[in-house]
Amino acid sequence: MTATIPLAIAHDYVTQRGGAEKVVLALHRAFPDAPLYTTLYEQSSSYPEFSDVDIRASWLNRLGIFRRNHRLALPFLPLAAQSVTIPAQCTIASSSGWAHGFATGGAKIVYCYSPARWLYQTDTYLGTDRGLRRVMLLALRPWMKRWDRRKARTATTYFAISTVVQERIRDTYGIESEVLPAPHSVDADAPQEPVLFDDFPDEGFYLCISRLLPYKNVDKVVDAFRELDKPLVVVGSGPEERRLAEMAPPNVRMAKGLTDAQIRWLYARSAAVVSASYEDFGLTPIEAATFGKSSIVLRWGGFLDTIVEGETGVYFDVPEASAIARAVRKHAETAWDSARLIEHAKTFSEENFARRLRQEIERVSPSSLQPGAAR
Incomplete structure (x- = not known):
């Protein structure tokens, strides 16, 4: 496979608003020219800032039911993840189970939130769910674990979001990783809009x-x-x-x-x-x-x-x-x-986060940050 773009970002799916999606937006601000590869993208349920990102979704994205509820797509996500090919000299994979499995044309830096909870912490993830989803997950789990561990070994570098995840990566994959805390992206000086409830205090x-x-x-x-x-x-x-x-x-x-x-x-x-x-x-x-x-x-x-x-x-x-x-x-x-x-x-600034990633990109794929490359 020939790498054709300097740098890309990958993420499991862009269908919700959460901490991982905030990290992806921070990655986009650090590397605004890098396209974002994912399995699913639903604009209505994700952060509005994603509308300004060059998002390249898998074939699974054509099915609206899965864009609206990614949990229903679980049996198909390994196939969708395997179908994503990223022709980049370097890819930053923001992953809690899928993006680290995307095929890449060059170096792959995995930023791991956790090895897949539904595979390795199934009872915690599903809680009291005793329905069809649990049955399907338990049936697929042996094959999915083999797939997951095989794909983890394709990484050039692993970063862990915290020390507990660093230990989990070591125990699950036998891979040593560096802890890189996630950045916050909140601007305390930005405009505010009241959230008022009936018969409820508006402070304290x-x-x-x-x-x-x-x-x-x-x-x-x-x-x-x-x-x-x-x-x-x-x-x-x-x-x-x-x-x-x-x-x-x-x-x-x-x-x-x-x-x-x-x-x-x-x-x-x-x-x-x-x-x-x-x-x-x-x-x-x-x-x-x-x-x-x-x-x-x-x-x-x-x-x-x-x-x-x-x-x-x-x-x-x-x-x-x-x-x-x-x-x-x-x-x-x-x-x-x-x-x-x-x-x-x-201490948890986007500047510190981006600086460490740039250092690693320069180490594993120097040409991806040369003049004219994504920054």
Whole structure:
């Protein structure tokens, strides 16, 4: 295969709004001439900034049902991933299971959020789902694991988003990786747009921003606030959405599909962010710190890399309502230094992230960053 473009970016699918998609947009800002290869792209459900990106999707993208619900496409994603060929001297593959499997014409730098959760943490990923999706996944898993491990070995370089993912990459693939924290892209000085709820305070509330998936444990956060006389705003969508809405007590409000300006408004007026999720990185505490806000998070995974206990946040040890409630009370009794929080957030800048990637691109494929190449 002959490489015809200097640099490309790859991502699993561009069908939702989450931390991984924010990283891809940061990659695009760092390398604006690089096209983005993916299996699926749905403009209506992804960040609007993707409309300015040169996106090249697989054949699977022709089927609207899969663009609207990528989880239904699971049995077909290995075929779609194998069909993607990237004719670039260097490819940065933003991957949580698929983009690292794309065929490339040159060097492949994998930025890994985690080896595929549905393969190696199936019970955590699916939660209480006992339907057809679980049956199909269990049937496909042996073949998909072989495919996944084979494709991982095609990488030139592996970066891990956190130390817990670094360990997971080592255990799963036998590959040594370097930890490169994800950047935040929040501008605290950008315009804000109010998010107002009936009979609800417009400041001093706690904030939980998350995809509503079983392993995110948003239900435990909601339960914790059932016993707290404090307001909570949950922002997100996903399979757990209906159940969470039905169980939410009067002091909890739910929202989804918010603009960046509305998210900034919520961060700026919150008391703190709360997360009980098993996060491989956990971007929301960094985004909150940009506004001088602290965090209350599970002592696990990526949060261990991004939270300084007592300075930028409070930990709880288990994702249970009682433990979360105790941590919220402890947080309320602590004085927080907003200037220290803002300085902490600066260490996770897009500039630091892009600088390290440019160094690696220059090492593995010097010609891809020569004059006239994507920058």
